[in-house]
Amino acid sequence: MIQLENVSKSYLQNGIWFPPVLAKLNLTVTEGEFLCVLGPSGCGKTTLLNLIAGFVSPSEGRVLFQGKEIRGPGPDRGVVFQDATLFPWLTVMQNVGFGLRIRGMKGRLFKETTIGFLETMGLAEHAEKFPYALSGGMRQRVAIARVLALEPKVLLMDEPFSALDANTRERLQDELLKVWMLHRRTIVYITHSVEETAYLADRVVVFGGTDAGLVADLPVSLKRPRQRNDNEFIAMKDHLRKCLAEQPCCIQPQTLTGERNQ
Amino acid sequence: MSSYRSAIDKCMKKGLQSIFPFVIILVVWAASAQIVFLLRGVAFPTPWQTFARLLELLGGDKLSNISIYVHIGSSLKRWLVGFGIAAFLGVAYGLLAGRIQWVEKATARIPQMLLGIPGLAWIPVAILLFGIGEPATIFMIAVSAFSPIAINVLAGIKNIDVHFIRAARMMGAGNNTLFLRVLIPAALPSILNGLRIGLGTGWRVLVAAEMIVGTGTGLGYSIIQARWTLDYTASFVCILVICMIGLLFEQVFLKQLEKRTIERWTLTAEAE
Numbered sequence: 001m002i003q004l005e006n007v008s009k010s011y012l013q014n015g016i017w018f019p020p021v022l023a024k025l026n027l028t029v030t031e032g033e034f035l036c037v038l039g040p041s042g043c044g045k046t047t048l049l050n051l052i053a054g055f056v057s058p059s060e061g062r063v064l065f066q067g068k069e070i071r072g073p074g075p076d077r078g079v080v081f082q083d084a085t086l087f088p089w090l091t092v093m094q095n096v097g098f099g100l101r102i103r104g105m106k107g108r109l110f111k112e113t114t115i116g117f118l119e120t121m122g123l124a125e126h127a128e129k130f131p132y133a134l135s136g137g138m139r140q141r142v143a144i145a146r147v148l149a150l151e152p153k154v155l156l157m158d159e160p161f162s163a164l165d166a167n168t169r170e171r172l173q174d175e176l177l178k179v180w181m182l183h184r185r186t187i188v189y190i191t192h193s194v195e196e197t198a199y200l201a202d203r204v205v206v207f208g209g210t211d212a213g214l215v216a217d218l219p220v221s222l223k224r225p226r227q228r229n230d231n232e233f234i235a236m237k238d239h240l241r242k243c244l245a246e247q248p249c250c251i252q253p254q255t256l257t258g259e260r261n262q
Numbered sequence: 263m264s265s266y267r268s269a270i271d272k273c274m275k276k277g278l279q280s281i282f283p284f285v286i287i288l289v290v291w292a293a294s295a296q297i298v299f300l301l302r303g304v305a306f307p308t309p310w311q312t313f314a315r316l317l318e319l320l321g322g323d324k325l326s327n328i329s330i331y332v333h334i335g336s337s338l339k340r341w342l343v344g345f346g347i348a349a350f351l352g353v354a355y356g357l358l359a360g361r362i363q364w365v366e367k368a369t370a371r372i373p374q375m376l377l378g379i380p381g382l383a384w385i386p387v388a389i390l391l392f393g394i395g396e397p398a399t400i401f402m403i404a405v406s407a408f409s410p411i412a413i414n415v416l417a418g419i420k421n422i423d424v425h426f427i428r429a430a431r432m433m434g435a436g437n438n439t440l441f442l443r444v445l446i447p448a449a450l451p452s453i454l455n456g457l458r459i460g461l462g463t464g465w466r467v468l469v470a471a472e473m474i475v476g477t478g479t480g481l482g483y484s485i486i487q488a489r490w491t492l493d494y495t496a497s498f499v500c501i502l503v504i505c506m507i508g509l510l511f512e513q514v515f516l517k518q519l520e521k522r523t524i525e526r527w528t529l530t531a532e533a534e
Contacts, residue, residue, distance in 0.1 A: 072431070085426060085428075
């Protein structure tokens with residue numbers, strides 16, 4: 001469904017080309033798969049996601065989505081950012097319905113549809129509130145509802161729960177799995193947490209930074225629903241932790257200010 | 263009980279703090295009046311004389327043969343017309359330059375340069391362009407209020423979090439939707455801030471402009487006229503009225519609006 005072919009990405013900043021963040025990367029994501037991309041911070045995981053989302057374009061190589069080269073962002077690839085990035089001037093309902101309104105949905109249908117997606121995330125009674133009145137966990141729920149409303153073919157998630165407290169994080173992981181089981185959408189999930197990977201993923205690729213590229217690509221074949229205290233689960237976590245420990249930690253990011261807009 | 267008391271204390275403290283500046287001004291003013299009178303033998307209007315004259319003028323006494331309400335009215339009218347022109351051009355320019363990069367590159371220095379010119383320095387330009395009269399005053403207000411508005415609107419558009427833009431694009435927003443439903447609301451706090459500064463700048467320039475290119479009405483014009491008729495107390499009344507109107511608009515009206523927006527726009531405070 002998604003193919004990266006020999007993808008390299010370097011950033012130009014103040015007239016200087018920085019060394020590539022990604023070099024000669026190959027990766028294929030199959031339909032319906034829950035793929036976790038695990039790696040130390042600064043290794044280019046977010047760049048990988050931004051390439052698939054279409055926020056940045058590759059310096060070399062091609063990124064294909066359903067056989068076609070990606071030209072820019074679009075509602076077929078919904079993105080959940082690390083921060084919820086809700087529009088603070090819109091109510092929860094208007095935020096969730098932003099994409100629907102762009103498609104021209106109005107009136108009762110608009111209201112019923114947005115409320116439906118809010119109910120999926122357990123937020124129906126907060127529809128009229130503004131984002132500033134919500135907690136971090138609730139905001140991230142709205143962000144997920146907003147993306148589900150687009151009915152995308154792929155969900156791209158960039159460490160979506162890393163800023164939340166442990167309890168909220170685990171609950172949101174369960175809710176995400178529930179939604180995923182229901183619709184079986186393809187998910188590409190960026191994370192630095194082995195626990196999260198072992199709990200969520202069908203398949204995990206371990207990222208080792210620019211030079212190393214993808215250092216491991218392994219299935220996570222634990223039965224669902226998974227138990228966090230299960231022996232197999234703990235063994236999986238240990239295995240992933242070892243993979244991660246072989247990588248250099250705290251890689252220096254290659255750019256100073258991140259990516260350019262698109 | 264004790265928290266109830268401390269709430270009252272807090273209220274009292276806040277109340278005292280907000281009247282404190284006025285008390286200081288009154289004391290300095292009254293003291294200056296006394297000292298000037300003692301040292302130079304000149305009748306310097308005291309606060310009390312000024313307030314008494316204010317009541318007289320509000321009660322219908324004429325100033326330069328015209329009611330003070332007419333002076334206030336014509337000043338307000340010039341101000342709002344000049345500010346309206348500046349607001350329209352400033353917001354339009356800021357939005358345009360914020361969206362189209364070559365426009366920004368070619369012109370962004372211009373409002374910065376204009377900002378360096380004090381309002382009164384426009385007098386010869388205004389007179390050459392329009393002669394003495396209403397349009398010259400309005401021109402001076404508009405040209406001085408334009409820069410702060412333009413600069414703030416442009417900065418507001420340029421500083422929008424790239425994630426807002428990405429989120430909108432990801433949800434399928436085209437250029438128009440992005441502009442109208444994301445960029446403008448996201449920049450609203452900066453836009454309001456620019457308008458507030460522009461409004462204040464315009465007001466100060468207005469009074470100065472009326473003193474020089476004035477046309478028989480207006481608060482600035484009255485200050486100068488009252489000087490010819492040796493009615494210094496009336497001059498002081500005009501200064502007082504100018505100060506009050508400026509304060510009312512800038513602090514009470516626009517600042518509240520700005521505060522509301524910023525409150526909602528910033529998501530730092532979490533409601534847990």
